[in-house]
Amino acid sequence: QQQVKQSPQSLIVQKGGISIINCAYENTAFDYFPWYQQFPGKGPALLIAIRPDVSEKKEGRFTISFNKSAKQFSLHIMDSQPGDSATYFCAATAGANNLFFGTGTRLTVIP
Amino acid sequence: NAGVTQTPKFRILKIGQSMTLQCAQDMNHNYMYWYRQDPGMGLKLIYYSVGAGITDKGEVPNGYNVSRSTTEDFPLRLELAAPSQTSVYFCASRTGLAETQYFGPGTRLLVL
Numbered sequence: 573q574q575q576v577k578q579s580p581q582s583l584i585v586q587k588g589g590i591s592i593i594n595c596a597y598e599n600t601a602f603d604y605f606p607w608y609q610q611f612p613g614k615g616p617a618l619l620i621a622i623r624p625d626v627s628e629k630k631e632g633r634f635t636i637s638f639n640k641s642a643k644q645f646s647l648h649i650m651d652s653q654p655g656d657s658a659t660y661f662c663a664a665t666a667g668a669n670n671l672f673f674g675t676g677t678r679l680t681v682i683p
Numbered sequence: 684n685a686g687v688t689q690t691p692k693f694r695i696l697k698i699g700q701s702m703t704l705q706c707a708q709d710m711n712h713n714y715m716y717w718y719r720q721d722p723g724m725g726l727k728l729i730y731y732s733v734g735a736g737i738t739d740k741g742e743v744p745n746g747y748n749v750s751r752s753t754t755e756d757f758p759l760r761l762e763l764a765a766p767s768q769t770s771v772y773f774c775a776s777r778t779g780l781a782e783t784q785y786f787g788p789g790t791r792l793l794v795l
Contacts, residue, residue: 574725581723604782615687615773615786616726661725669714669733670741671784673725 575599576664578674585681591649593677595662598643602664607636607647608673610659619660620647652681684709687787689774695793696764704759704790706774714777715757716741716784717749719770726773732757733779764794 577596585591595605604623608616622629622636622645629636635648649656662674690705708715713734718726718741728741732751746768748760757776761768771791775784 576725578725606782613788615775615788617786618783621782665782669731669739670728671716671726673727675723675725 574675575672576662576674578662578677580677581675582678583680585652585679587652587654587681587683589652589681591647591652591656591679591681593647593660593662593679594644595646595664595674596642596644597664597672599664599666600643601666602672603667604665605636605638605645606663606671607634608661608663610661610676616661649679652679654681654683657681686710687774687776687785689772689787689790691790692788693791693793695795696761697795698764698766700764701760701762702764702792704761704772704774704792706757706759706787707755708757708774708776708785709755710776710778710785711754712776712785713754713779714784715751716775717747717757717759718773718775719743719768720773720789721770729759729772761792766794768792769794 606621607619609619610616633650638645665671687708716731717729730749732738774787777784
């Protein structure tokens with residue numbers, strides 16, 4: 573059973589466009605929602621994270637929107653660049669030890 | 684700091700063979716984790732450790748064993764390799780003060 577559902581599986585965006593990746597969860601005990609970025613042949617690296625007491629968090633071109641009542645959260649990448657081409661994973665955890673990952677979104681930004 | 688290191692980078696095993704995947708971190712992190720990553724499935728937690736001498740199962744522990752004799756090292760043991768264990772394995776660590784996990788570069792394992 574997938575604890576965190578992620579969509580789309582793949583995404584192609586023009587340079588300068590907005591990339592949007594969505595995730596949904598059921599477990600209301602989750603209290604930390606990170607996004608990881610993974611380049612081919614590398615391990616995932618933390619991109620940005622949010623807690624359920626805020627509805628939005630922005631770091632540079634990356635924004636997480638969080639809807640607690642709908643149990644959904646999303647990653648927005650503004651002004652997408654070819655260097656953003658990677659696989660993005662959302663995740664969730666209650667208590668930080670068992671991190672449940674989504675299935676990943678492969679983002680391709682076309683120059 | 685080297686961060687989280689993993690060896691080997693790639694290995695081919697025959698069915699029934701055993702091997703140990705090595706993981707080490709030099710950040711003095713108490714918490715360490717092993718994940719496997721399969722195409723289209725995201726990462727699944729195999730085992731984790733909250734400190735030397737303490738380990739616990741994650742989502743998919745069957746077929747694996749771990750030990751944690753030191754803070755720095757967290758090896759993952761496969762006793763009887765099966766084709767279902769073909770995957771990319773990632774080790775991660777974190778402090779006890781923050782949730783951020785730092786991942787190693789991974790070990791690609793092929794069981795034939």
